[in-house]
Amino acid sequence: MNKSGQLGTKAESAVVKVLTPNGFPHCERRRLRGANDAGDLTGTPGICWSVKGGEMSRTASDLDVQRWLGELATQMGHAKADVGVLVVQRKGVGYDNAHRWWAIMPACQIVALSTVGISGGPATFPVRMLLGDAVTLLRAAGYGQPTAEDDVAIAEQMLPAGVEVLPPYHAGAA
Incomplete structure (x- = not known):
């Protein structure tokens, strides 16, 4: 496996470690599907995940993020997912702290998800x-x-x- 693939595997595995104890016990890395790419993770019905790790993600530009969101939209179609989440490793935040990486979604998804409500009251966490x-x-x-x-x-x-x-x-x- 090349270096890029190794970084992807490490980043995806870090995200799986966050998701499995937090309501997604069947989450795992997805096998590559070529032209029918359906995201990086599976076992989370209705959700398509794209994970970016390593130096490329830590120094990503706005254009990189827009391109990745475009790719995620295509992957969502292949996965027949309702929601897409782009996870991007933050500068200075390692694999053991993947819960602190950026989770990026289109605003329309955030609005739809926020109207569902969160037990204990309204969603008050920050959206960047x-x-x-x-x-x-x-x-x-x-x-x-x-x-x-x-x-x-x-x-x-x-x-x-x-x-x-x-x-x-x-x-x-x-």
């Missing part, structure tokens, strides 16, 4: 996201004030097909 995504979420919920781009988008929706909205004229602008 990019500031830009938080602003988009807040604006979609009606917070903030309209921007010039919003005004143009609204005007475009109200005009008949084929009519173009020009940007506002600003005196002194070149």
